[in-house]
Amino acid sequence: MATAVSLYGVDMILVVGGGPAGAACAIGLAQAGRAVMLIERETAAIDKVCGEFVSAETQIYLTRLGLPTAALGGHEISMLRLVHAERTITAPLPFAGVGLRRRGLDEALLALAVKNGVQVRRGQAVRRIQTSGGISVEAGDEVLRPDLLVLASGKHEIRGAMRPTRASRFVGLKSYFALTAAQHAALANHVELILFRGGYAGLQMVEGGLANLSLLVDKAEARNKWPALLASLQRATPHLALRLDQAIDQLPNPLAIAGMPFGFIHGPQEDDPPNLFRLGDQAAVIQSFTGDGLAIALHSAALAVSRIIAGERPQAYYKQLRADIGGQILRAAMLHRALTTPLLGPTLLAGAALWPATLTRAAAWTRVPDTAMARCATYATMRC
DSSP states (O other): OOEEEETTTTTTEEEEEOOOHHHHHHHHHEEEEOOOEEEEEESSSSSSSSOOOHHHHHHHHHHHHOGGGGGOOEEEEEEEEEEEETTTEEEEEEEEEEEEEEEHHHHHHHHHHHHHOOEEEEEEEEEEEEEESSSSEEETEEEEEEEEEOOOOOTTTOOTSSSOOOOSEEEHHHHHEEOOOHHHHTTTEEEEEEEEEEEEEEEEEEGGGOOEEEEEEEHHTSSSSSHHHHHHHHHHHHHHHHHHHOOOOOSSSSSSEEEOOOTTTOOTTTTTTTTTTEEEGBOOOOOGGGSSHHHHHHHHHHHHHHHHEEEEEEEEHHHHHHHHHEEEEHHHHHHHHHHTTTTTTHHHHHHHHTTHHHHHHHHHHHHOHHHHHTTTTTTTTTOO
């Protein structure tokens, strides 16, 4: 039988999820003097389906928290390479990014949370959340009753607090490869977006001399076994075949996730619980090719911290989040549809081949706005 544990009376904030959004929010609240407990279902940080591109905005938010990316290693990325069939277009990014494995980033953020006084519980899964008559959270053998709940469980849904989303038809797959020396050198400092019929791949270096290959494919294609799927994509895309020639796959099976609700933004609802804030993928999901999912997660954390400190309801937070990133997510959705449309996609690529600067502009077009970030410059003293 579950044991009820009341957190009332100590103004306790409970964060569910120890990914970047949850950890960053917990750190920000703790730095502002709030009592915070964080529950993470995994006992240790693990690799996740993620392109692992750390944009300039992400780096800024991490530095504000006290975790500069220079201390984490990673591979500097300054160029974008767009590939479709036999066509390759290269352009500079509007900023310097970093290829950084989520395993190391997540572990560093949780360690920083502990250092800042957050009570971190690991290996404890949340089974159910009840929001009527106050928040109650079933976690392991306990029922926790926090004054305020921050839900940052990523793509994992929890009974009683499901997102009102519509799943996409795409499946995300990811593995790491050790490339040959020649292909390692050719990929260095680049992020490659490789388009193919029914989806795309992202390829970039991360720390440890490994290449992260992340795919977004139609779920019908994902039914193929991993070696067969890779072989099919290499036949259709000579560039990918060249990169993976004699490469050694580092995982026995690819990481996979399905049903990602691209384009989702949680809008303010009248029946939203007054003491539940959604962060990260629980609040907004952008197309993965933009490489800005981490930045949105950290922005949502910064925004939530400022609203919680100000004593505002979640509706004000959701409204501001939509104003900050709604345009970005809409533009990303438009680009995704255009690039994956059989007739329009090749036309846009032909235009980009003539004017490579349009790739640089498109990369800037899907970033978290500077004005939104400036309002979150200091968690404890500045309202977003």
